[in-house]
Amino acid sequence: MSELPLFHAQGLTKRFGGFVALDSVDFEVGAGERVGLIGPNGSGKSTLVGCASGSLRNDGGAVWFKDRRIDRLLPHQRVRAGLVRSFQLPRPFRGLTVAENLRVPLVFAGRQGRAQDAIDDALEFVGLAARREAMPQDLTQVDLRKLDLARATVAKPQLLFVDEAMAGLSHSEVDEIIALMMRMNERGVAIVMIEHIMRAVTAFSQRLVVLVAGRKIADGDPEQVLANVEVQRAYLGE
């Protein structure tokens, strides 16, 4: 890439007490790119998403998004700038219907008019149109994942971090979510997929980044990364 990347973290470091969860990690994402982020449990993947999205404060390093240093911005400011995340466990607003859940980013992410159309489009897009009046408690696991993705879509992100959206889903449901994320990407959204299901990661990723114990140990072409000895050891040793 000759231009500046869309997203760029340099020397990103995060400590919890004395424990170093991220140890000087460099991580970048180009506009419209599909990146897979893998690593054993506890390797710091969600921590990286937290530092990028602002729910966690990094202790060292810097984060840039669209030429702007963002690591002291509040989470909602980063959302408005176009950087959106989803959570490892679905986090719907349980007191709101499916459609009302999508109204929250419509009103607050401030990236488009308040048109009702945006909600309908997003529901149609993820396949939840028939469930628009349902309460989250009545949704299946896969529908909760779709709701999270629809909510992210309404915020009109340029970069989306999707933290393990496929855990606990069936084979065909995983395919559905992959297809959905591919379609989001086709609309121009750069996506970082964090996933343990290797089938999904390899099908989706144009580039693969591997974290182990808070350090980045590989970054590049998915096939080459997966052939990497260190990566194999990290996974076999788990």
Place this chain on the structure above:
Amino acid sequence: MSAFFRFLGLAIIAACALFAAMRAVGNDYVFYAGYTVLEYVVLACAWNILGGYVGYVNFGVAAFLALGAYTGVALGRIAPVPLPVMMLAGGVVAGLVGLGTGYLTLRLRGIFFAIATLALAVVLQTLITNWDFVGGSAGVYAIRPKHVPIFGSYIQYMVFLMLTLAVVVVAVSRAIETSGLGLGFVAIRDDEVAAEATGVPTLRLKLIATALSGAFMGMAGAPLPYYLTFLEPSSAFNLTYAVNSIAMPLIGGTTMWFGPVLGALLLGTAQQVITVTISSEVNLLIVGLLLIGFVVLAPQGLIGLLGLTGKRRSA
């Protein structure tokens, strides 16, 4: 917007009807009892803006009420200020303290925020107790003006002001519910981290809620010295205010304005009746039992039992 003004019109008509009915009874006792009930309508709705909509429990209701009361007392010592001005000033002071409290404590969540508000009440009570200008621990007399135009009696005038304030608080509550602000409040209540990640400026919204909530409590407090005619810290900071202001929304239902209004009208009236027929000591016991019953058996409150909660249900 037109729906809002229609609602406001209905609320004003209802308030006028209530006032006319109280006058028709022709007994000042009705106004003394009615004042307390209306005061609780205001306090319950005000508490609910932060506690019900945003989900932050404020145990320091008495602190905000007392701020309004003592702002009035302090003003009255400086110049003969009319009561509505005292109410506005009390609202401003309590609103600012709400804002400050919010700023200092809203990074605390759940029980820690609740404890901080309780601490605020203790600190303020200590300050007021040692501030002789407003009577200190000895208390202060508030002399009601002898002559009250139009209303004839001062208690009727106070009821009129409290009724007006109740209409304002209810209208503001409803406006919040139907606006983007209310949607943001619900998002924070349901999941604050997810709300931030969805673009909700959580700190700003919580500050709006603490300021509004505190301001209305302060406004409700300003007439208190004249209602009691003698104000001392232990009565202004009475824990009963907090207990009732929390119990009424929880029993009525916290998701819409009608919940705290219903809770305050029913519980407030029942308390007035019980105080006369049995004893005021029984009141807190009854409130406590009702509260436990509702929290366990009907967490959506009376409006939930009546099926009035609408689409936005509580978590």
